[in-house]
Amino acid sequence: MTKTNDGFALPRRVILQGVASVALVGLGKLALGVAPAFAANDKYPEEAFKQKSVDDAIKLLYGKTAEKSDKVKLDAPEIAENGAVVPIAASSTLADVTSISFLVAENPNALVASYRIPAGTVPSVANRIKMAKTSNVIVVVEAGGKLYSATKEVKVTVGGCGG
Structure with a gap:
């Protein structure tokens, strides 16, 4: 268990699920076509x-x-x-x-x-x-x-x- 500042305990599983959700949102943006800084056709010089x-x-x-x-x-x-x-x-x-x-x-x-x-x-x-x-x-x-x-x-x- 991880304790917060207000004394409530958060299970480690809840924290990990939150981190995983944030990562999935980022991957979803990539899959939906939000362009990264480098286009796919740019070739490393x-x-x-x-x-x-x-x-x-x-x-x-x-x-x-x-x-x-x-x-x-x-x-x-x-x-x-x-x-x-x-x-x-x-x-x-x-x-x-x-x-x-x-x-x-x-x-x-x-x-x-x-x-x-x-x-x-x-x-x-x-x-x-x-x-x-x-x-x-x-x-x-x-x-x-x-x-x-x-x-x-x-x-x-x-x-x-x-x-």
């Missing part, structure tokens, strides 16, 4: 994630090049004291954003994250990425069939001592 250069990764991921835009905002620290956990965020004021991707020029594999942005969603994502060393971080936003980007250099320090 495995080859793009294997590319060593930023240009090759963008070409495989999108098939075109990006132009710089002041409507794409990249938030990243100037100095990252720990290259294993670098906080980054991107947002855009562009209309019809369909994807946002993060790339790091000096990483062994340039593409570090790529997100599909469902229609009607605020085009803003945040992540913590791993950086091998000081490098340019590039965010690429796909909007209206075109690519836009922003770049920022992030300095990775050794041992977190700033130098």
